[in-house]
Amino acid sequence: MKAVFYLVLLGLGGVVTDLAGECDMAGFYLELGCSAVPKTDNSTICPDAFQCPDLHPDPTKCYYKGVPYKDRSNIPQNIINNPCSQACSCQVSGGPRFECAAVDCVETFDVDLQQQCISTYDLESCCSTGTVCGTDAIAALKTCEVDGKTYRVGEAFEPKNTRKTCICTGEWNGSTEGAYCRDISCGLEIHYQDMVAQNCAPVFVRNTRSCPIAFQCPSPTSKVVRGLNRRGVNSECSFGNMTLSVGDEVTVGETCMRCSCEVPPFVTCTKQVTCDN
Template sequence: MLTKPLLLLLLATVAPTSQNCDKYGVLLYDDIGCSPSTASPCPTEYFCNLTRPENGCTFKGQPLYPGQDIGADLTYSGCEIGCKCEDFNFIRCATLDCPEETFEEDECYNVYELGRCCATGQKCNSTETCVVDGTEYKLGQKFYPKNECLTCVCHEDFNGEFDEKTCQKSNCNVQVRFTEELTKKCAPAYFNFHSEEALCCPDTFVCPDKEDFIKVVNFEAETDSGLTCDFGVEKLKLGEGFSRMVNGYGKDRSLGCECVMPPLVTCKEVY
């Protein structure tokens, strides 16, 4: 007797009481090892050491001596391996270009594991799935929950929660890719094709320019809070900012920059 395969659909949910702080760009500060203020539900500022060390490097809040290797467990999920401190706060890595296998039949696909950049194998004829934000994922497939800075993998015990077995915070390796920009206290910039809300790994950084016209851009911000953002040698109050045009991924992009979450200014693409 023919029987239909069992199709397991697991729906992802987020507790309605949880506050998503990713919309303020906090992932960047977590990635470089900053300490948050004690304010809740989200920090009001982070405390970061952005000073270039006299020798060696700083990576995710930890000092490194010249020639010291960085463990792959800290960088591999961000698609960099073989990282080493080269002194003057320069970290050299090999960037992974994963050889993804392609399949002629839809029944087969690449599978992944948490904390690993490249596919770890292949799977065929899987009938169990996870459904997240209305999209169905097969066992072993990666997914990225809407408006969250999470990298997740569908597994057979998935119960709809983005727990440690299912997800990890996305790894930006910002201090590998933008070492000089961080030292100069440039502003992380986010292009809007990633997400409507969450500001995860920055696409680029915007550094000070003599043509920048700094003014109040958000009249609802608490400008008298005493909190300020560094932008090069300038200090901007909450709600102060500027506009900038940059070219990224083959097109010109208009950015609105504002002091939102100190110590750095945050730039977002605007229409």
């Protein structure tokens, strides 16, 4: 499967737009190798729907980026665009899935270190690769101004309206196309292969442009609530064996979560951080 090119060039002024960072669900679909369905109008650059390949044609194998893997075979590390996914091997017992080595970062647990020092990162490392401690040493570091925030050399950040993670360097010039940035990979096929194959719905917090935190599958009590397809989108969503039109919702039994068909073919669930029960 060929990689999908994330950036589209707009006609006005040659402005480059990060489709994955600015359009709902675009990053999710592009990571799975899906392609945008051409729009019937030019109202926005964001696709109304996507078309996805058969993501799991053989139930006895695992798949990553269209390549089949037999039981106990490993994905080559150099093709995994996520340094936090290490030593991932196919397991078919109980349903095809990938299992990866656990990566625990010391900075996640060392509260004292966070208070006294700043952690520095390498673009291809999952955990911090160093620390800078002391008020004078930290103050001497060069900085990057991004989205109204200040980052010091070695600190990681994710610019708004992009699907990128970047490291502050002395060469930072505001562009996310330099060697100090890389595309974010959510590891959808690695961590949620069985859920994707079952047409479960990705669960997001607040918006659908980030990585999902989980997947929601249908339950025996799930029901489709018909809505209005105000955009007139012809594509449909699948949720397990259910079929929804754009604008339809589906009940999942959680008060703080709304699941609906917005950008087919996957139903999308959005979880609120706070809500009235």
